[in-house]
Amino acid sequence: MTSFTDTFIRAELVSFARDPGEDNMPQPSSLEHYGDGLLWIKDGHIQAVGHYADLISELPTDSQVLDYRGKLIMPGFIDTHVHYVQLDIMASYGRQLLDWLNDYTFPEECRFANHAHAEALSNAFLDEMLRAGTTTAQVFGSSHPGSVDAFFTACQKRQLRMLVGKVLMDRNAPDALMDGTSGIADTERLIEDWHGKQRLGYSVTPRFAPTSTKTQMDAAGALLRNDPTLWLQTHLAENSGELDWVAELFPGSRDYLSVYEQAGLVGPRSTFAHGIHLDNGMRKRLAERGANIAFCPSSNLFLGSGLFDREAAQETGMAYTYASDIGAGTDLSGFGTLKSAYQVGQLRGQPLTAWQGFYGLTHGNAKALSLDNHVGQLAPSYEADFVVIDPQATSLLKRRTQHCTTLGERLFALMMLADDRAIYETWAGGRCQHRRD
Incomplete structure (x- = not known):
């Protein structure tokens, strides 16, 4: 069995607690977003998640924090x-x-x-x-x-x-x-x-x-x-x-x-x-x-x-x-799936928002599979399955996201332009199981 120790990651964190609705603004309380967040992992599960400034004082003495500022963490x-x-x-x-x-x-x-x-x-x-x-x-x-x-x-x-x-x-x-x-x-x-x-x-x-x-x-x-x-x-x-x-x-x-x-x-x-x-x-x-x-x-x-x-x-x-x-x-790639879903929606007059897309790819899919007590959110007690996304993974993605002024714009740009190069790391069961070359 794998021996776990506490892991702390500082990054922007995005997770959906519930369906955000169909509008191009998420329903209140559906979105958990920490622009400067801290993800605390212990024994393969999420111990705590929140604002870095609020949680840093709770960390054990001499804790090493992985600094992934500039990157975005979402559920796997x-x-x-x-x-x-x-x-x-x-x-x-x-x-x-x-x-x-x-x-x-x-x-x-x-x-x-x-x-x-x-x-x-x-x-x-x-x-x-x-x-x-x-x-x-x-x-x-x-x-x-x-x-x-x-x-x-x-x-x-x-x-x-x-x-x-x-x-x-x-x-x-x-x-x-x-x-x-x-x-x-x-x-x-x-x-x-x-x-x-x-x-x-x-x-x-x-x-x-x-x-x-x-x-x-x-x-x-x-x-x-x-x-x-x-x-x-x-x-x-x-x-x-x-x-x-x-x-x-x-x-x-x-x-x-x-x-x-x-x-x-x-x-x-x-x-x-x-x-x-x-x-x-x-x-x-x-x-x-x-x-x-x-x-x-x-x-x-x-x-x-x-x-x-x-x-x-x-x-x-x-x-x-x-x-x-x-x-x-x-x-x-989930990005590719959402891109195609948006295109299908456009042909039907039913454009897919980034909120709906990323909710569906994470919490929504987990809920439909009766796995939403285990995976699909960044929340305490959930299994530590998540992705570290690099919004500057390609020159084109970097140019586009630098012009985005809101989270919604950045998520939509990822949905349309990102691919596996934007996956900096993939963690499953509290362990990093893929790191981009």
Whole structure:
């Protein structure tokens, strides 16, 4: 086990205590901002946070303070939907969803039958994720249980808070990827081995309705009923061709969502990626059950799937989160996700504010995943997962932020211009796990 000592960091601190609202000024008391702040870390958790002048007298004698003035500290970014096994097919020539699966995804995922390959990709993915400032994610493995063992092992060594699941897929896929009758048994074994161990959690993971039989989805629902601490992740209403396929495969279901409802897969710990082609009735049903849609803007643009309707989500009370959806997504960086989300919003007449964006990427995503008692804020007792952002990381970013007169302007400039070069350090579990070269 890692031996912790107190760590003190002086920097500008920004965190959201609650939803800041849709206006271009945050709602009162939603924002915690310390222009000259102090972050006190003890035993992997945040001991105290506040103004440097108020806390300095409380520090133990002869304490060494890391001076990061000129930099900005925020909670670590959270990615609610990402495929680690697709890292190596990022930026493959774009096709529509179903072509993408057959041409790129399925052949690539076949490689994860090799455990050494799964181990290598797990570590490569985590390196890239931490480089981008992401400290927690909800992750798809492949249909091979070893792909999840490898990923959990890599996360455990780094003491990360992560949700992961083995893909369940027993039809409409290459023989090498279908798990048949072993899929649920493998999932049960993975849950027993990993769920709730240290900072790890298990997400039951049917890829999407077309690649699982009703029998398999019903069994996945039984797992959730037997253990309500589990999570669920899958895909929903990403592509119009996908909707037609689901209607053909499930003629007795009134719509795509009802396929999952009938299997008992829709609940407060359920994340459905995309949700572009939903009607308000489906959105309201998701809201009633406390499920969330993972908004994956760069992936949706890349595959030409459509434009997510944030306004309809808000009007119906449906929760939504922000996600990269690597490998169809084009950027592991939370900055890149928010930039694409802003562009999608502009095309819909629903521009995204920096307040909403960074709240969503931190506290909002944590809340939707039922992790908001652990991560997502800079607050006492929270796990010390945070990013140190350098607003002068590039010459262009430096020029732009020097002309900003308010915090809101600086955050928006970061949202649009920053990338992994702006991540000076990434801390997880109270330890610095990435430092910019």
